[in-house]
Amino acid sequence: MSLFKSIEWWSALHSSDEECDFGCLCVGDITNAHDGSEQVAVGNYAGLLRIYSPSKDNQAAANDLLLESKLAGPILQLASGRYVSVSKDVHLAVLQPRSISVYSIDIKKGAVDHGNQAVLNKVYEHKLERTSANFTSGSFGGVREKELICVQSMDGTISIFDSENFVFMRFIPGFGMPGPLAYCAGTDSFLTVSSNRQLESYSYQVLAVAASSKTKEESQSVTSGKRIKVDWQLSLGECALDIRVVTIPSAATVIMVLGERNLYCVEESGQLKYMKKLGYSPACFYPYVPAESSSVNCVVATHSKQLLVYEGIIVKWATLVDDVPVHVCLGNISGNEGLIVTLTDSCRVSCSYLGTHPSIFSLPRSNAREMDQSAIDKEMLAVNDRIRKLHSTKKDDIISKNRDNEDIKVKIDMPPTIDRVSVSGPDAPPSVEGQVPSITVQIMLKALRRVNNVSVMIHVDDPLTCTQNHISIPSIAESDPIPCMTVSFFLGKEFSPASLKFEVVVHYQQSGSGNPRVATAAAELPITLVSWPHDPIKTMQHKVTLESNVRCVNLLDLFSELTSADAGPHCVGLKLIHGATATILTSKSSNRYRVQSDAYQGLWLVTKDLLRRIRNYSTSHKITHPQPVTFDEIYPVMDRHFQLRMSRLSVHQLLDQRAKQFRAIQRRLLTRFKDKTPRPLNCLDTLLEGTYRQIQALANACGENAYMLLMSNVELLCSLRLVILLTKLALSLSDTESELLESVLCINLRDADMGWEETVETSISALLNSVLSKRGKGDEHRVASTAPPEIPNDISKLKDSIKTMFDRLASGKRLILSSSRESDAGPISNISVGHPSTRGDKKLNFATTRGGIGEEPTTQEDVDNEAFLADILKSTPVSSVPRKGQSDILKPPSELEFSELQTGDHSYNDPKPPKSPDIESSMSNLSLNALGGEEIRDLKSVVTDEPSIFISKQVLGATEDPYGADEDLIESSSFFDNTADDTYAM
Structure with a gap:
């Protein structure tokens, strides 16, 4: 039971077998009392019309029912307004399937103590030749001091009535079924939602002049007419339940539309102002403007017996009602302004207000003694000491405790080889050797206790990419099977990566407390994912020498997957996909490894992978770098x-x-x-x-x-x-x-x-x-x-x-x-x-x-x-290798080749980069001076003058291998002779 319920102030229910629907409720000064109070009129499908003047709390008294009358036919809709041209009083319009009638309610004072008597008088009636659906009223065409009536029929025609006179009838184009109808006085147009689920606006002036050319007299028996042109349309994508036009003081008028799943606010021009998506099924609504406010509030009734009050798109109040309303509005009843008047499908009408009943229960005074201040101080000191001890705990102890309290563990299963059939797909850039390889990794999550809202994110640096970088799992329990996610990695761009490491971050919430937690794991992808086996090359420009404390390992044992036809125990080669070529050599007389490549950046991945494989092969190896660390490259x-x-x-x-x-x-x-x-x-x-x-x-x-x-x-x-x-x-x-x-x-x-x-x-x-x-x-x-x-x-x-x-x-x-x-x-x-x-x-x-x-x-x-x-x-010469000088080359982006970035020479003598081009000078080719009529220069040279991206380059001269002079390095006369044991020995 909800605390926020609507408090029923007055209600009336006469019979349980009566039926009614939207439109059968009208709140207004129907009796023309002019004292600020309003009456409630209710009609039903049995033809009963009742008018109430609520005055007593909780239940309807006998004198609250002013009038009850039986009409000939079901009542479809009620509305109050100035529908009589010769009178300024408010009258009641009653729509029935084949007629629209206007009534006046006269109050006759009774003699002695018999009370007042309400009399229902019919002022005029229009017979309809087509079955009616609904109607609206307003000052059509800008008339003053009276209101006209527009009736929409089931076959898509609208009939205009001016008091006792019939004005004209028009056909709505593209009609399939009748929708809600409203009138906007600001634009003098009718608003409806067509069968194609669009909010449409039709001007009254366009409807008035669209008469048939065959006859000059208007009649309800016409069967054809000119096609009406719509002023504007707004696609809603759903059917509408109701349309209301709200006039905001000192602001523009807005159109409120209640859809089946959304609440729309539209400007007079047809532009959508805002939209609120509803997470429930609405039944009816009533928009209003609070006093001294420029925002529109809405009271929305739902099929789940709720009343929701919105200020714009923000819910300000939510309450429960006893039944599902089919019509809701606000009224000033007996001096109580702002009462919510609701009507159910069983013709039960009630007036209620929002609030809660105050609780009369009060906590009895405790007989216990008052708290001792000294005891409170001691307890506070104990708590502070405990906090201080927790803060002074070693960091390692805290980390170990956190590890013990882990809720989920992440395991990465890395296969030993790459995929036999690549899953890179057509999006991966092609290479000379063929389709780029891929590797499929399995990520498993082991829950030590139940967790919710698990989000798995996978990150890998460019140019590597993965088939999916985000996976969501609603919940994982310790008894559930271990979730296994399959992710494939491959090169996504045409250059080599700087890192083969990928990270898995798992974000989840604890089931008990709901606290967010994070678990991480990382793994290294194999170098075979970004390289192909390649024949070793004897002499290359960039080199790195590493020294070991023990004898060099057989390279065929270290790089078994990168062997080629010319590979041997002392030399293997590889080619980075979209990158440089590298060769690994070992020395025969000394414990040295050499990594050489045709590009300096190509040494990094190969050197790092060599060190990792050596350390995995034996822990007794100690690798050092005996040469100077230079910055020439x-x-x-x-x-x-x-x-x-x-x-x-x-x-x-x-x-x-x-x-x-x-x-x-x-x-x-x-x-x-x-x-x-x-x-x-x-x-x-x-x-x-x-x-x-x-x-x-x-x-x-x-x-x-x-x-x-x-x-x-x-x-x-x-x-x-x-x-x-x-x-x-x-x-x-x-x-x-x-x-x-x-x-x-x-x-x-x-x-x-x-x-x-x-x-x-x-x-x-x-x-x-x-x-x-x-x-x-x-x-x-x-x-x-x-x-x-x-x-x-x-x-x-x-x-x-x-x-x-x-x-x-x-x-x-x-x-x-x-x-x-x-x-x-x-x-x-x-x-x-x-x-x-x-x-x-x-x-x-x-x-x-x-x-x-x-x-x-x-x-x-x-x-x-x-x-x-x-x-x-x-x-080994100590001085730098001589190079041939060459001036800087400036190329536009379209002419810059990829090979210049990957395998191009990177050395030149000038350490200072050229300055950026002068913007003002480049602007002089195309100037606004031509706006005055001067001769315009040739635009061809201007358009093709694209800004250059500056890449400096200097061609290196051919140099001999520094290690080639040593007889101990290459013993075999043929470098590519696989029969010799020391073919690739340094």
């Missing part, structure tokens, strides 16, 4: 990424100016077209077309720039991750230090719009002023800037900051100050950070102490390492 990648960002800003600025110019030309053309005296266009139409074509070209350039910027961002992330990995291996950085270095260089940047250059420059500056400062301490009094970082004009300062950071790391500085590490430890002199101008200045020396690493090499080991490095330095 990463600087061009940074320049290209920065140039693409600058080009994007230039294109966006130019596109903004062209859009403003396009709108200015449109305004000028519109002014010319509106002039009464036409003037020449002065080639404005040609200028408009040229500007439009240039906007299209700029939009295409924006799209190509965005795609290339995404490719450059992935290439930059590959290069950065490779540098961090080599630095970690060279300097023996801890996992915490490497993670901090990754966060400083923003290697997890997934969005190219986040601004890598300004973010990294700010992070490195803060790091150089703190733990990597020369004094070892940061400036404690330095105030951090609150302004957001802006994109720099060039990245020369960023390059210097990166070089300084790695130089200080190589000199012995550490990213995390540890108390166990002595402050006077010697520098790390076995690593040198190279620079384009100073590469290889420091000699590698393993004999000095490694400060801060905690390793004490023996004397024999130092001697062996020193001899080993001397042998390496003889065969």
Whole structure:
């Protein structure tokens, strides 16, 4: 039982076998008392007409029934209004199947104590030749001090009556069945919902002049007429139950339509103002405007015995009633303004108001003693101590407790091989070798207790994609079978990824408390998903050398799935799909691995996968990087990424100016077209077309720039991750230090719009002023800037900051100050950070102490390492490889080839990128000066002058392999001789 019920103030029910429907209720000053009170008129299908004047609470008294009369025929609809032309009094209109009658209710005062007597007098009646459905009334055509009546028939005709006179009859076009009918005085039109579920408006003036040309006299017996043209239509998509026109003081009139599932508010012009979707089946409604308000409220009755009060689309009150109303309205009954009058299908009429009965129950006074304040203070201290202990608990203990309280566990089942038949589909970009491969992964959820609203989200970095990235499950219980979801991954764009890791995030709600929780899991996809087996290549441009403390592993055992015809135990090759070609070599005389590729970014995935396979093969392997960590290859990648960002800003600025110019030309053309005296266009139409074509070209350039910027961002992330990995291996950085270095260089940047250059420059500056400062301490009094970082004009300062950071790391500085590490430890002199101008200045020396690493090499080991490095330095040139110079090449996006980003040469001498083109100079080709009638320049050159995306490139000269001079590297005369054991040995 609901607390919010409608309180019944008055009700009347005479017989249980009576029937009525919508339209059989009318509330108004029917007796013309002019005292502000209104009466209630009720009709039914038995022809009984009753008029009430409620005056007593809870039940109908005998004198509340003013009138009861039996009419000849069922009563379909009642309405009150000024329907008599010679009188200003309110009369009652009664619609029956074959007639429309207007009655007056006269009150005669009785003698002595017999009371007043109400008399029903028929003023006039119109016989209808067609069966009626409903009617409406209003001041049609702008008449004053009276109202006309419009009756809609079952066959789609409307008949207009002016008091005792018949005016005309018209046919509604496209009629199928009668709908609700209303009149809008603001537009002088009739509103109805046709059988094609559209709200239509018909002007009264159009209906009046649409007379048949055959006869000049109007009659109800016509069978044809002119086709009526609708003023406007609004598609509702459903049938309507009722239409009401609401006039808002000091505001525009609105049309309220109650549909079967929606509530519509429409302007007079036919524009939808708002719509409220109803989650129930409505029965009837009544819109009204509260006092001193400009919003429309609605009382909606439902078939679930509810009354809902809406203010706009917001529910302000909900209450229950005893029965389902078929008609509802508001009235001023006996001085009680705003009473809700409802009528049921059994002719039960009631007046009620909204509210609740106050409870007369009061809590008895407790005989217990009052609380002791000292006891309350002790309890508060105990609670505070408990909270303090919880906050002081170790973080590891909290994490372990949270793990014990997990509600769901996520398991990822990764197959050992890729799919035999790829499921990539036609959306995946094709490759030279054929359809891109795919791998199908199973994700299983094990519920330890019941959870609800489970949402599984799968994320993978571009260009990898998955068949479905969101899965919803209503609920999972511990006794239910384990849900198993199948997801396939494949390449979705034409470039290689920077990471093969994917994450599974499960969001759910606990069944008991409803608290939201999150469970995560991650896995690594195999490199065979993005690569094909390829024949090894002897000499390649970019190389990485790794050293192991034990003998090199047979590569055929490590990469069994990447073997080709020319592969051997010391050499395997692979080709990244839409990417570079890579080769892995092992040395015969030393414990070395070499990874080489024709593109620097192609080394990252192969090197990382090689280290992972070596560690999985044996835990005794310790891998280091004995060579200097240089930045010759990463600087061009940074320049290209920065140039693409600058080009994007230039294109966006130019596109903004062209859009403003396009709108200015449109305004000028519109002014010319509106002039009464036409003037020449002065080639404005040609200028408009040229500007439009240039906007299209700029939009295409924006799209190509965005795609290339995404490719450059992935290439930059590959290069950065490779540098961090080599630095970690060279300097023996801890996992915490490497993670901090990754966060400083923003290697997890997934969005190219986040601004890598300004973010990294700010992070490195803060790091150089703190733990990597020369004094070892940061400036404690330095105030951090609150302004957001802006994109720099060039990245020369960023390059210097990166070089300084790695130089200080190589000199012995550490990213995390540890108390166990002595402050006077010697520098790390076995690593040198190279620079384009100073590469290889420091000699590698393993004999000095490694400060801060905690390793004490023996004397024999130092001697062996020193001899080993001397042998390496003889065969490996320290200086940079000579390159041929070439000027920068600027290409538009349409001419830029994909191979230049993936496998193109990235080295050049000029570290500063070219500046963005001058926007004003490019605008001079197409100027608004032509609006005055000047000669317009050739638009062909203007339209094809697309903004360039700047890619600098320098062709590298042919160089010999530094390792090729060593006789120990290649023993066999034929590199591709599979019969020799050491064919691919270094």
